[in-house]
Amino acid sequence: MKAIIVEDEIPAREELEYLIEAYSEIEVTHFFEDGLDVLKFLQEQETDVIFLDINIPSLNGMLLASTISKFTKRPYIVFTTAYKEHAAQAFELEAFDYVLKPYDEKRLAAMLSRLESAYKRDQTEATIQERSQHPRGQEVEVHAKASNRINLKKNEKIIVTDVNDIYYAEASEKVTLVYTQHEVYTMHMSISEFHVLLPEDMFYRCHRSFTVNLTKIREIVPWFNQTYILRLKNLNAEIPVSRSKVKEFRQIMQL
8 A cells, every 4th residue: 555645744644654554554655745746647657555745835735636536546635734624525535534633643553453453345346347358368466375375477377476485575566576686676566465365474565665574584684773774685686674663573573
């Protein structure tokens, strides 16, 4: 699930980004301070959710949300603001939520959980509808977890791969790069979507942009701010463990 943050105050933006990373699997891909810049971006690219301040330059958050509400494919909108008085108008625009500053951590965490659940539900419904409309053979290739196999794509070919051969996956703009010992595959889905296809006991989402095969870790190197860098067996790669994941990672690895 991809998101953009529209916020012209850097401390508020950085706090929101940290809380999103700490309490969700949402990937923040872009930051904006100006409403018109957001509109230009959305004319060329898509995003799943917009965390939107109201008091921003050029085109305020309410006018921007009103314009977005007319899109055929509309992202979720979460208003993040210090002003209570716009809440009624926000929900008239079918905003997903209206979060007040300063942020209440528990309130924000609960909202992010609901947002991810709503996204997964809507994606499932959309997938079912899309598959019913596509000719046979056009569906996105997925796997059953019980089979321990996954279909990876390279050069228009589908490579049936044992999940144990996957070392890690990395988010790269609109796609996910999947690394085995000798190959790199491109999956046209977000890393969040790819991660759920993998066995939970083997793969760990150590960073918003990385999923790693725990059985392939060779070395755990202490890094800045009490985080870690992971080095893998038989592969020249370094995988970061984000600050929000350190505690859970230590428990998993019994550090």
